[in-house]
Amino acid sequence: MLNITNNKLHEKVNLLQYEAGKKVFNERNQKYFNRFLIAFGLILIIILFLPxxxxxxxxxxxxxxxxxxRPQTIQSPIPGRIEKWYVNEGDFVEEGDTILHISEVKNEYFDPQLVDRTGDQIKVKESSQNSYQNKIQFLTNQIGAIQQEKRLKIDQAKNKLQQSRLKFRSDSIDLEAAKTNLDIAERQFERAKTLNEEGLKSTTDLENSRLKLQEAQAKRVAQENKVLAARNEIINSQIELNRIEAEYGEKISKAQSDRSSAESALYQTQADISKLETSYANYDTRRGLYYIKAPQAGYINKAIKAGIGESFKEGEPLVGIMPSDxxxxxxxxxxxxxxxxxxxxxxxxxxxxxxxxxxxxxxxxxxxxxxxxxxxxxxxxxxxxxxxxxxxxxxxxxxxxxxxxxxxxxxxxxxxxxxxxxxxxxxxxxxxxxxxxxxxxxxxxxxxxxx
The missing domain is CATH 2.40.30.170 (Efflux pump adaptor protein, beta barrel domain)
Incomplete structure (x- = not known):
């Protein structure tokens, strides 16, 4: 109520005449109330200091x-299509239990014999690898035989060259002897001619000396021909030695080239085998991924992809699982x-x-x-x-x-x-x-x- 007058109600009306006023303004009640306030204040102060x-x-x-x-979802690392469910929502599965079966959606993996055919290709390539290894071994043996034959031919040619040089030396000595004999014959002919002119020798002796001179000249010419022939034999022997070097060098080079080609084919075959083995391992592993299995023991919470024939991409969640432990x-x-x-x-x-x-x-x-x-x-x-x-x-x-x-x-x-x-x-x-x-x-x- 608003205080709109200066008249005081308690001065005109005695509140003690009412029962409520007597109880409220009783001195005993005020005394207890004051004690209550003091006790409450003390308790409040004590409470303020409590920890x-x-x-x-x-x-x-x-x-x-x-x-x-923690709860997790199970995904497939490959895309596929759902073929069959082996569990229901709420089922308990052990680690390794099959949850669902999927099939391929990529045409390059449709062949059901893909793994076996890849294994056959590996066997064929391994046979080709063995053939190249045998060819390399044969060519290595052939190169060794050619090198051995080359060494023998070179030794033979060197011996022939040595014989030609010795024959040339022998013919050169004979040529010197022929030149000496020719000089002797010329001197004898000159003496015989002088003595014949002086009448000390007959004409017959002069003719014999002339015959010996002609014979010495003929032997000299013949010996010069022999020396030239021996020199030609030396040149021919050197040419033959170079020819043998070139011929067998060409044979060895051709064999080495064939061996290098075989080694290159071998390395390519080994690379093909490695690729096929990788593909075989991938195909075999991929074939094992067609069955989605539980990674640990737990309860199947929810089938995220629930239909039969429903396709999905790799990494898409398929089903949720809550571990039991x-x-x-x-x-x-x-x-x-x-x-x-x-x-x-x-x-x-x-x-x-x-x-x-x-x-x-x-x-x-x-x-x-x-x-x-x-x-x-x-x-x-x-x-x-x-x-x-x-x-x-x-x-x-x-x-x-x-x-x-x-x-x-x-x-x-x-x-x-x-x-x-x-x-x-x-x-x-x-x-x-x-x-x-x-x-x-x-x-x-x-x-x-x-x-």
């Missing part, structure tokens, strides 16, 4: 501790301003969605329905939601987490930081300051052990 655990709140969901234990964990997200306050090994209280809980964030020991966890990993790169990801694992010393919690369920987390008085926490909250930054002892020990 309060600072916390960093986060929201996340249940996940697994190891990446290979996993270690549960919680993946939570914290604001960037709170991320420096968290350390690996710190304790965190976790409340699961749909699980009854009474939470006192500052008094974790008095909370009900929360479970202890510890930080095992902190992501150093911000996530798409603008927060940092923190991975939590169950704490071994505390109660076990509920077995009925499923992967993907929501979770709220409270990371426990430093203990401060309640009045300080109220003051911090009113001023919007972040929690105290500190390094716990276990974090320091972890850093020292890592170093």
């Amino acid at each position: 309060w655990t600072q916390t960093v709140a986060g929201k996340g969901y249940v996940t697994t501790l190891k990446p290979n234990q 996993y270690d549960i964990a919680v993946e939570t997200f914290v604001a960037p301003i709170d991320m420096p306050l968290l350390h690996v090994g710190e304790e965190v209280r976790v409340q699961f969605d749909g699980w009854p809980a009474i939470v006192f964030s500052g008094w974790p020991n008095n909370s009900y329905g929360t479970y202890a966890a510890e930080i095992v990993a902190i992501e150093n790169f911000i996530s798409d939601n603008g927060k940092y990801r923190v991975l939590l694992a169950p704490k071994a010393e505390d109660h076990n987490w509920p077995e009925d919690i499923k992967i993907g369920a929501g979770a709220s987390t409270l990371a426990l930081l430093e203990d401060v008085p309640i009045w300080y926490e109220i003051w911090r909250q009113l001023n919007g300051f972040p929690p105290n930054y500190y390094s716990p002892e276990n974090a320091e020990k972890t850093k020292v052990s890592k170093k």
Whole structure:
């Protein structure tokens, strides 16, 4: 009611005449009320000095501790078409169990005997390889035989050349002897002629001397012819030696060229064999990919490609599987301003969605329905939601987490930081300051052990 008059009601009306007024303005009641206010104030002051655990709140969901234990999809590394399903959604499969059968969609792999025919091609190429190896061996032996024959022919030609040189030397000596005999015959003829002119020798002796002179001249000419013939034999022997060198060099070169061609063909055949073996291994491996198998034991969640005859590309997810053996964990997200306050090994209280809980964030020991966890990993790169990801694992010393919690369920987390008085926490909250930054002892020990 608005106070629109200066007349005071309590001065004109006695409130004590009413029962309510008597109870309200009773001095005894005011005395008890004052005591209550004093006690409440003292209790409030005491409460302000009680310890309060600072916390960093986060929201996340249940996940697994190891990446290979999380739900995954099974893909095919090759494109294909679904032919037959061997499982239903919700079925449990062991590692290696066949999930579905697929067939080829590429025309180069349609041949059902592709692997066998490729193996036959490898055998043919291996036979060709053996033939080239034998040819190379034969040509190597042939080159060795030609070289041996060349050495013998050269030795024979050298011997003949040596014989020609010796014969030339012998004929040259005979030529010198013939020249000496000719000189003697000329001197004897001159003496005989002089003596004949003086009448000391007869004409018969002069004719005999002339005959001997002519015979010596003839022998000289004949011996010169022999020397020239021996010289020609030397030249012919040298020519023959060069001819043998050229002839057998050509034969060896031709054989070596044939061997090089065979080696080149051998190397090409080996390369073809290597390519065919690679193709054979690829085809054989591809044939084994026609049956999609379970990578680990788990439950079939959902058939992503559900039809018969439905085609898909390589890498496309076909079916989802949830591993049956996993270690549960919680993946939570914290604001960037709170991320420096968290350390690996710190304790965190976790409340699961749909699980009854009474939470006192500052008094974790008095909370009900929360479970202890510890930080095992902190992501150093911000996530798409603008927060940092923190991975939590169950704490071994505390109660076990509920077995009925499923992967993907929501979770709220409270990371426990430093203990401060309640009045300080109220003051911090009113001023919007972040929690105290500190390094716990276990974090320091972890850093020292890592170093």
